Amino acid sequence: MSEMVSNMELNCEGLNCPLPILKTKKAIDSLNSGDILKMTATDPGSVNDMASWAKRTGHEVVAHTEEGSVHTFFIKKK
């Protein structure tokens, strides 16, 4: 997914629930509508949690990849 352009990168590797969600929220708040946030996490629960978070907030997970234990999410701010 290296071809995907992001406006900001957020490393949540090694962090556990609910920190990846909380840090993602803070990062998204600092961006403009339409911007892309790249977030990486190792918490296996973050896959379902990011989907639920996006569903409620209206921001969109445009891509999710998994490499080893690292999950990479590209989130588009609504």
Added chain:
Amino acid sequence: MSDTKKLAIIASQGTLDWGYPPFILASTAAAMDMEAVIFFTFYGLPLLKKEIDAKVSPHSNPAMPMKMPFGNKDFKSINWQIPNVISGNMPGFDSMATMMMKETFKQKGVATIEQLRSMCQEFGVRFIACQMTMEVFGFEKEEFIDGVEYGGAATFLEYAADADISLFI
């Protein structure tokens, strides 16, 4: 009418293990664009103190796994069966268990209660301290962090009446 979802939590326990859920849920709710209020009453009140001194007591939690935060993987996975006669009577046992739990949480990348509490405040979660319990247990406002509101059952219920999720923890 706004369609913002509302979460109402009563935090009634102040041990390390019971102290986490109110702050985890309220901060996450706020991160999901919900409104959240935590009403701190009885033993939940100390969670508002500037310095949180929450401990965990294995004696009161028979199902609590007792695992070491150090050593190799096999050693860490051993669940030590400690008889209640020891965990309930040995001086310092709770402090040791608390230290081990905190260390394990740290290793697993879990936030501290203080971190989650300050993120709650940053995200606009409202904290209400039960005025009656403060009188009964002799707590002063000066002992608590800034930004706390004070009220009673009616204050909480006025908000909770319109809440979509209400939890007693």
